[in-house]
Amino acid sequence: MNGYQLKTLGALLKKGFAFNHLAIPGIDNSPVIERFGEQMRLEEKCLFHSGVSAGKEYFQRLHDRIVIGMNQGIATPxxxxxxxxxAFYAKSLQCNGLYKQAESRKTIETALPLHAKCLRFVSQYGVVAPLIHPGNSNPPKRFFYIFEKKDDGGALALRFLNFLDENQIVITGENYIPFYVLYAYLSSKLFAQSVDGKKLCIVNSTYDEQTVCNWFARLQSKPDISFTKIPDCYVATQWRNMKDNILKEIPSQTEICLVGAGIGALLVSVDVSRKFNIPVIDAGHVLNMMNSREDKSNGDRMFTLWQNDVGN
Structure with a gap:
């Protein structure tokens, strides 16, 4: 299997992808690196497509997709x-980190076909933002390199690429952005101001209305915010049972939605975007930032610390 996984990475490298340093002007990662260690610098190096030369281009691409999706009513997960x-797609209960994601390996296996179906939809109509860097993909110098350890933690991203390949899900220069570009964008002034006056729904387990409104106000934005509560665990395996009730709670005039649902955010984002024909963004840690609950994410994350609230 490991040799097959290498083929999936090799295919991306042959199709115009390469590792490059991600930098977003105005963002300082040094506090996060100082806290968690120098190994975090590996995560600043990620896959770039040959059609993109700098992080700010990915940032602008994402912004353009979101604005077009809002203005034209396009389903954009x-x-x-x-x-x-x-870990979830590898059927491992190691997916249960900061949050409860799966009750058992059996529930993961039952849920995987739906996840694959939703991933296929995102790859066709939305944006896939995987975290792929040298520390979790062990990029080989030669494609015939063979891993010695089957469960090498440094190969997590390769196992994900293998899952995509098995399910006929293709990453391209059009549907891909680096993981951290999404964090940078959602925490930016540009995003906040793009939703100024828009009907924004937050789908999350927690919501501190005044704190969230204050977060946007600091960035000179005042969206019309609604909140739809979602369970704080097992959305990834139980979405079918909760889907109808949650979708009914989202206001019909919503123009953009932010989701916090752990691994289940994929399923929620696809179904909400399809029902309302709007951009739906898996916001994760940034929702914790908006609620002043960074502690729920074990502290600050890379590419969210804008200097002097520049936010682009």
Missing amino acids: VVRFADGEY
């Missing part, structure tokens, strides 16, 4: 994938 998702 934008979903992140990192170690938790990678």
